[in-house]
Amino acid sequence: MSKYKELEKKGTDGFVTLPAESGQEEKVVELINKWGSDAIRDSDGTELSPELVELGKQVYSTICLVRADQEWPRKNWDKLPQKFLMSEHVTATSDKVEIDPMENYFREKYEIDRNHDEKEWWQVFDRTTGEEVSTDDWEFDGDRGLVVIKNAKKFHVYTVNFLVYQIWDSTSMYNHISNGWTCPHVVSTEPYHADARKHLMDYFDNWLETHPNTDVVRLTTLAYHFVLDSDKHGVDKYRDWVGYMDTVTVEALQDFEKEYGYRLTSEDFVDEGYYNATYRVPKKRYLDWMQFIHKFVIEFGKELVDKVHAAGKKAAIFQGDHWVGVEPYSDDYPKMGIDINVGACEDGVALRRLADSPWDEVKEIRLYPYFFPDVFCEGGKPTEESVSNWVKIRRAMLRKPIDRIGYGGYLSLAKKFPEFVEQVSGLCDEFRQIKENSGKTEPYSAPVKVAILNAWGKWRSWLNNFGRDQKFFIKRPDVIAVAGSNLLECISGLPVEIQFMSFDDILTGGVPDDVDVIINDGEDGTAWSGGEWWVNEQIVSTIREWIYNGGGFVGNLGPSAYQHQGRYFQLSDVMGVEREIGNQVMAAGRKFEESGEHFITADAGGKLDFGTDKSYVFASSEDVRVLEANGLHIRLAAKDFGKGRAVYMAGLPYSIDNSRMLHRALLWSAGQESELKKWFSSNVNTECAAYPEKKCFVVVNNASSEQTTTVYDGDGESFELTLDAYGSKWFSME
Amino acid sequence: MSKYKELEKKGTDGFVTLPAESGQEEKVVELINKWGSDAIRDSDGTELSPELVELGKQVYSTICLVRADQEWPRKNWDKLPQKFLMSEHVTATSDKVEIDPMENYFREKYEIDRNHDEKEWWQVFDRTTGEEVSTDDWEFDGDRGLVVIKNAKKFHVYTVNFLVYQIWDSTSMYNHISNGWTCPHVVSTEPYHADARKHLMDYFDNWLETHPNTDVVRLTTLAYHFVLDSDKHGVDKYRDWVGYMDTVTVEALQDFEKEYGYRLTSEDFVDEGYYNATYRVPKKRYLDWMQFIHKFVIEFGKELVDKVHAAGKKAAIFQGDHWVGVEPYSDDYPKMGIDINVGACEDGVALRRLADSPWDEVKEIRLYPYFFPDVFCEGGKPTEESVSNWVKIRRAMLRKPIDRIGYGGYLSLAKKFPEFVEQVSGLCDEFRQIKENSGKTEPYSAPVKVAILNAWGKWRSWLNNFGRDQKFFIKRPDVIAVAGSNLLECISGLPVEIQFMSFDDILTGGVPDDVDVIINDGEDGTAWSGGEWWVNEQIVSTIREWIYNGGGFVGNLGPSAYQHQGRYFQLSDVMGVEREIGNQVMAAGRKFEESGEHFITADAGGKLDFGTDKSYVFASSEDVRVLEANGLHIRLAAKDFGKGRAVYMAGLPYSIDNSRMLHRALLWSAGQESELKKWFSSNVNTECAAYPEKKCFVVVNNASSEQTTTVYDGDGESFELTLDAYGSKWFSME
Missing domain, CATH: 3.40.50.880 (Class I glutamine amidotransferase (GATase) domain)
Structure with a gap:
């Protein structure tokens, strides 16, 4: 039917990172072998047992340095992460207005900064006119925790921008509230302070020494948490996965002023309450701040990676909770020398976010579903989710291949879903086939x-x-x-x-x-x-x-x-x-x-x-x-x-x-x-990708039913092909 | 069941104006009698026959003075209505741009004003920056009818505001294009010019003299047409029923400057191409112009009404095509001394627009459907439309009663639809009942x-x-x-x-x-x-x-x-x-x-x-x-x-x-x-209106099926009531 010969599948192994779990060694080993894993990882705060270490796989060990040690920050309460928040809108019903800045913020998470002069760092705004209220016209009543505005204009609306410490790490809080965790609240350390940074580096040196079996240090990630604010009930009120709101310290603001020649105000961060969300057209001052913080994160990251390398290990980053400031698309990113960049990946966009970053490092995706009881429970449909994600990821991966895949969570949970285990088994093989056949070479593109x-x-x-x-x-x-x-x-x-x-x-x-x-x-x-x-x-x-x-x-x-x-x-x-x-x-x-x-x-x-x-x-x-x-x-x-x-x-x-x-x-x-009709598959449910350097091409079926299609080669010649549901077939061009 | 006694229906007549039609006297007379009409009217340009005049009904005669005479404006082409138009947007592909201002305007309707200096009255704008182009940088090439811009900024977008004469009355054009009329194009006269106004007044004197049988002069309306612009194919491109775009003359602009101390520009009218549409937040300069023109219209109207009164007749206005500037809600409106205000009425909003205007004059609605072949044709559903309109009008009328109702078009056409004739017969009776029972007194209102x-x-x-x-x-x-x-x-x-x-x-x-x-x-x-x-x-x-x-x-x-x-x-x-x-x-x-x-x-x-x-x-x-x-x-x-x-x-x-x-x-x-439960009918499909001064109340059914409801009186006492589809029942409070 076709002049092109189908490529044989090779039974390769490797390029798969799995979470290991002490106490479940038998189940873990079975899946490690079935899925062809070459690396195992712990999770934040857990250790691998000797049996697991002795499997001879690469060992990834996770550390989120800024929240690893809980002793030092508790003794240095003024070295917690800070941020500017905006109070609720308060309507003046007389010429005196009292505003509790913390109203509708979770008091277990934020604490007002009483160390820095509020008249210097806070701002009060008349949001009806947009004018800042003179510092002569307001006071912070520390005993009552209230800002008191005098000479207010009646029935104008007022807000207060104020500085807080974050006394509970956002992710720790999330796990407590959403996942029912009961362990002590985690606090993070703000690494911008010289003494904090020194402490973190010492801690890291020790950590490296005490992890001799670790091959890859998986940093999650570096310095600053993404923005995740909580209302008075502890419910999320604002998220920005790439926002720089949690990167503020008075010291950094002062250094910024020295470097850029102007001082940022609280309103540069608060931004009328929109907090420079990614949806807002960014302003020059905010972009300057991003550059300033990014430079710090790069330095901080380089210091860590250098230590990792000096210890004879490799450095991975997981684009996780503390990834703000890392910016894998910046020109300075490679200065850190990171070896492996790991990104969570649920669809083609996430795949491309990782794969398109322009640096030569190992790129690894962490797939969903996460092996967690929310999905891996009675009635859960992990296979459905895995297939639906994979179909999207696969088509993106055919455009930009990556190096490794992996999973997270409790492997023992996955083991209970045999259909899922089978599907992932095929998925791992299909991934390795893509990697092998494409050889990470450039796929054919239309001249667009x-x-x-x-x-x-x-x-x-x-x-x-x-x-x-x-x-x-x-x-x-x-x-x-x-x-x-x-x-x-x-x-x-x-x-x-x-x-x-x-x-x-x-x-x-x-x-x-x-x-x-x-x-x-x-x-x-x-x-x-x-x-x-x-x-x-x-x-x-x-x-x-x-x-x-x-x-x-x-x-x-x-x-x-x-x-x-x-x-x-x-x-x-x-x-x-x-x-x-x-x-x-x-x-x-x-x-x-x-x-x-x-x-x-x-x-x-x-x-x-x-x-x-x-x-x-x-x-x-x-x-x-x-x-x-x-x-x-x-x-x-x-x-x-x-x-x-x-x-x-x-x-x-x-x-x-x-x-x-x-x-x-x-x-x-x-x-x-x-x-159009070059390396093209006519049936809308199917797509074709060709790798001229490797002289092969693949046709994939994105649909849940068998599909027949006409495939056009690079010269526009065509042949008919039938693919199973979600199936793919590789062909040699020769 | 109820302590309230239902009022008897009285067989009253009158308060209905019907269109008469020479040559169809017999059919007309039958409907006039059946519907209890006390007044007949001609339509624009038709005359009543002696038989119709001799019926002894009030005779309304229609005149739209500014478009009545076609001879004078054709000899005084510079006294046609003017307006500012904006050209199409033209993208500069070089530093020279040629714009045909008339591109996409109907050339049978508009003619460029070549009498007034374009450099004084027109404007050219760079719509990319919003800046006006210096008059040094453009010329109007009269021979080619093009504006030529030099020193244009490449790939900026330009428009021209220009002055035109309207060489075809908008309504006449509408009738030609939409209704297939073939009579000569009508031109209107711009009454602002002293000589035009004098001519119109002379014409009107003569008209009054030659209409001895006319009891009521029905002016439709006074000076200025509403905005109705036509694209190059003659298709409507813009409408504004109350816009002042067609009230422009150079003379008026000059007088405005004398009175207000500043000159309006073309852009004050063109308004970026939005033409101060009613949906735009009005600017002070446009509001000033409205006041200025309104003052003129009031003077002009008063001169006409004075003549009508001097001739022993009454003056009616129909809020028709030329009603711009009349403004029945202005404080100056009553200065004209109009006796009867007639408004077309399709729903409750239209009823209230007429009824709520705060002056003591006779208010008459002209109901739909208009007796025209578009609805009164095979397959047409005039009864459906009439009922649907009436249900809305009735509930509004119960809040603000008016004095008269009427119809327009060809009565002989309506006669062919017996179901419609019956429905209107009931409608006329119900209207008279509302008028009689309410006595135009204030209905009970909630204290809101x-x-x-x-x-x-x-x-x-x-x-x-x-x-x-x-x-x-x-x-x-x-x-x-x-x-x-x-x-x-x-x-x-x-x-x-x-x-x-x-x-x-x-x-x-x-x-x-x-x-x-x-x-x-x-x-x-x-x-x-x-x-x-x-x-x-x-x-x-x-x-x-x-x-x-x-x-x-x-x-x-x-x-x-x-x-x-x-x-x-x-x-x-x-x-x-x-x-x-x-x-x-x-x-x-x-x-x-x-x-x-x-x-x-x-x-x-x-x-x-x-x-x-x-x-x-x-x-x-x-x-x-x-x-x-x-x-x-x-x-x-x-x-x-x-x-x-x-x-x-x-x-x-x-x-x-x-x-x-x-x-x-x-x-x-x-x-x-x-x-809530005072003079209130519980069933959502029904409503109640009470007239304390007249000691009566009515319950109406707005639904197309029989409805049962609980009616609450002013003391909150209630009784059950069943009403026919669309029915109503009047009760005495005593």
Whole structure:
């Protein structure tokens, strides 16, 4: 049927890290052998038994240094992590206002900083006017723990920015509250202080000495916890996986001032209460702080890694709780000399977040589900979750192979689910096959280089771009799922080159010559769309000119959205569509008819999902082609602009149909339609990846049922192929 | 069963105006008698036959003076109505840009003004920066009809504001294009010019002389057409029923400058292309212009009415095509001395728009359907439309009775639909019964005075507040329907006192003492919600204080919405809810549970309709009571604030269930729950209105099926009552 010969599966072993568990040695060893593991790891705070160590596997030992020792910080209470918090909004009902800053913060977690002068470091704001209240007009009544404002304006709203110590580590608290842990509360040490840092290094030296059997030190991670704030009931009120809110100390603020020549205020962190969330368009001052802290983290990390190497071991980091400031996409990251970078991985985006970081180190993913009683219980469906994740991860991995996989938790729990054990067994083999066959060489890409444009650029490469729906999505606590649009997941498995680019990159260097398509994917006004960047005349005219001269543009959700001078989408001239936000209700959109056939929707078969019924988007140009609309609400449109092309999408949840449509939209916008059928599998449920250097290719089935497809090789010649549910087949090109 | 005796129906006649039609005298007379008409009217441009005149009915004759004479304006082409238009957006692809201002305007309708210096009156804008282009950098090439811009910034977007004459009356054009008329194009005369005005007055003198049989002169209306712009294909591109865009002349602009001390520019009208649509928060300069034109219209109208009175006739106005500037809610309106104010009426909002205007004149509604072949054709359902409209109109009319009803079109067409003839017959009788029994006295109201707060205030009382859904609503051309939220329709029939109030009213006078509840009903950022008014510190603190001291607040859609200082709903402290707009996605809303029973939802029975699945509204306060949510999207919430109370609604389409919920929400927010069961009918499908002065009350059934209800009198005593579908019963209180 095909001139290509299927590759034989080889029975290789290795490249799998498993959690070991003292007292369950027999079960553990059985799975270690079955899944072909070459490395075992402990978990934070547990030790491996001699039997396990003697298995002869690589031993990973976990340490989270800043929360390892509990004695020193308890004697040095002023060396705990700090942060600025904002109080609740309090409405002045008279000219005197009393605010308890800690109202609605968990008092077991935070303690007001009484060591530093509040008049110097705190701020009180009239949030009705935005003005700061003079320090003459407020006092902190330490006995009552209240800020008392005098001369308040009646019925204005006031807030207090204040400095706290974190007296309970966020993760420790999470485990107590969500997982019912009862061990003592863990406190972390703020490593910025010289004496704290010295203590931590001494502690680490000792730790290295007392872990002679350890081959790999798994740091989780380095210095600063991600942001996880808790309300008065201990319930999460705010999360930012990459936010720098927990990196504040008065010493660092003072050093920053010396280095940058200006002092940051509490409001630079509090940010009206939005705390510089990743969704906010970042401000220069916050970016400066990130750089400042990142530099410290790199130094701190290098010191640790040097010690690891000196002890004859390897250094791994797990992108875990304390990973803020690590920034694997920064230019300085490799200075630390880390050997293995481990990332938790539930989907293609997480895979690419790890795999695309531009440094040559061993990359290892920790897969879900975690072997924990929440999933591995009666009625739990670990296999379902594992398969669903793997299908997404696999397609991304075919674009960017990684080096190792692994699991976490209690292996003995997994053992109780034989179907799961079998599925993982196949998964480990399939992973090793991908690694072996692809040889980590570059897969074939269509001649389309994509730049994903947002206000962050490369430091926030492959970070989940959650939309508003995420906040209103009722989640299972044990699963990471994305509600609504998820263009990144769609693109994570497509055969195109991808880079992330900031508006600032365009300001300083224009659009790079090798970019073929710019994607702007984000909700209106957020950092992902760009917000006020879209009224920067240099940005818009540069992008317009670049598209006009032949560039491609794909806008999803609220591309170029910012109300200004009669336009809401600033690139509405380019895209041919505009959003109604309420002030031109009686202005008619241009008439349109839905286009019939189009290259972009040729495989869609009515199965596209834009995640919304109502886009409130209308045609603003006569020559826009509307490819899909719900009534008058346009959800997919395409338009020529000079020699370039633009596509508008109202939203793009992850699905195999949406991924194919995006694949086609990228080729169309780049004017490369003719390149589609090269190393391409026609059936939407299937995908093809080819490795020219290794002279092999693979076709995978992403669907839960058998699929037949036509596979096109690099010359456009084709053959028919049938794949089992979720199956894959490798072929030699020779 | 009841101690109250049902009132007998009296066989009264009159108070109905019908269109007459020469050549169809027999059919016309039959309906005139059947429906009890006391007045007949011609239509624009037709004459009544002697037989019709001799019936002895009041004769209404229609004249639209500014478009009556076609000779004079054709000889005075520079006295046609003018306006400022904005060109299409044109992207500069080189430093020279040519813009055809008329591109995408209907060339049969508009002609560029070449009489006035374009450098003085036109403007060219760089819409990328918002800067006006210097007049040195552009020229109007009259021969080619193009504006040529030099020194353009590449890939900036440019527009031209330019002055045109309107060479085809908007309504005449509408009739040609939509109704297939083929008569010559009508042109209107701009009455602002002294010579034009003199001509019109002479023409009118002659008209009065030649209409000796006319009893009532029906002016349709006075000077200026509403805004109705047409694209190059003649298709509507913009409508504003109350916009002043068509009131521009260079002479008026010059007079305005003399009177107000500053000159308006084209951009004051063009407004970035939004043309000061009613949905835009109005600016002071535009409000000044409205006052200036209104003053002229009042003078012009008074001159006409004086002539009518001098001729021994009465003056009616029909709030028709040329009604801009009339402003029946202005303090100066009564200066004209109009005797009869006629308004087209399709629902309760339209009824109240006419009925609530505060002047003592005869008020007449012109009902739908219009007797026209679009509805009165094979398969047409005029009865259905008539009943559906009447049920809405009736409940509003019971709150604010009017004096007369009427119809328009071709009576002979209506005659062909016997079911319709019967239904209207009953409708006319029921109207006369309402008029007779209520005696136009004040109906009983709950002790709740409501102020509807928006950026316009009383001049835009009872104007439809269409939301974004209206733009995307595919309408039947012959029916006026509202898509989405329609709080005004709900409230139009409720037993509360209602006034409209602007933010400026609050700035200058505070919240009036007699107001119990403020409603803020509008989409985010629009004039109806208030937009930037919500960051006026005096406004927000005044409203907060007023609520805190016992006021009620009902917010619908985007109440107090304006992004500022960490809040999107500026009254989120009052309402206890906040909207997620994308920048705090990872901040959790407060936990809430849907409240069980509450006064507001006691009659709802799960039938409420908020017009949206996703409000993106979360709880920002612990003590907000969530009365209805779709998952985590809050759609109805209530909260105490000091001694006051606030209610949030995510949207309120018109339904009888929603109306009842609003009724209860108003009473609850005013703290007047105990007043509900006074002159109240328990069944949601029914309503009660009582007239203490006339010692009678009525219960109406708004549903299409028989309903049984418990009726409560003013002392809270009750009796059971059954009403036919759409039926009503009147009772004596004695």
